[in-house]
Amino acid sequence: MEWQQLEYFQVLAKIQHMTKAAEKLSISQPALSRSIARLEMELGVPLFERQGRSIKLNRYGEIFVKRVHNIMREYQDGLHEIQELINPNHGEVYLGFLHTLGTNVVPDLIMHFRKQFPNIHFVLKQNHTHSQLKQLKSGELDLCLLAEMNVEKPIEWMELWREELYAIVPISHPLADRKTITIFELANEPFVLLKKGYALRIQIDEALNQAGLTPTITFEGDEVATVAGFVAAGLGVSILPDGEEINPNRMAKIKISDLKLERVIGMAWSLERYLSPGAKQFRQFILQYFKNKK
The missing domain is CATH 1.10.10.10 (Winged helix-like DNA-binding domain superfamily/Winged helix DNA-binding domain)
Structure with a gap:
């Protein structure tokens, strides 16, 4: 027929x-x-x-x-x-991003983008880096905002920005008034970290391992806000990027002087997957947005 x-x-x-x-x-x-x-x-x-x-x-x-x-x-x-x-001024963008970017980075990006393209809609998925890469390869996502990882073709990754990582301690902690500390001053502290598998956790584990430290981990969380909340309650210290989750009235951020710790965030997409005109518009917008902020 x-x-x-x-x-x-x-x-x-x-x-x-x-x-x-x-x-x-x-x-x-x-x-x-x-x-x-x-x-x-x-x-x-x-x-x-x-x-x-x-x-x-x-x-x-x-x-x-x-x-x-x-x-x-x-x-x-x-x-x-x-x-x-396929209309460049309409359609949907399937965007994945780290939990830590959901507080302000992604909302700000979409807010500014929709001023130019109000008819492009978003389907949002928060997940850690490894899961995002799987969803990108399977075609569930168009674009991802994630931490730097070793990726292979057909995945393309481009750096967008870097952010320093700080020691985060409760405001009542003896180190809270310090401007800088060494990583070894945290050697005997209980740590609150993200769960294993998260890119930030992998990075921190590698940094501590290179320094010869085996931290005592008291709690593990799925989100930076959860980790920060446990630190604020006095249940341990952590290493995190600065952000709205770090309440200065309850926590202190301290520069780690003997390690250059920074998280690199970038955007990824698949070269083998069709990218709609709307998704291409958003990709170009992101690249220009962070280029202007440098």
């Missing part, structure tokens, strides 16, 4: 006259007759009662035409949706 046969059948069912339907379709009457005959042969039943050149749907035709109308409507709806998606 061909799509063209369904189109011909739908027009003929509406006009109910072979010659007039052929004229409407800009084909010859014999060509239309052959197409309908092939369709009836494939279905195994006649669809029309023929009275000369005038024809009328029979009971099989009445049943089938309803289905054809639904098929055509679904096709048109799908075509419309796709056209909306």
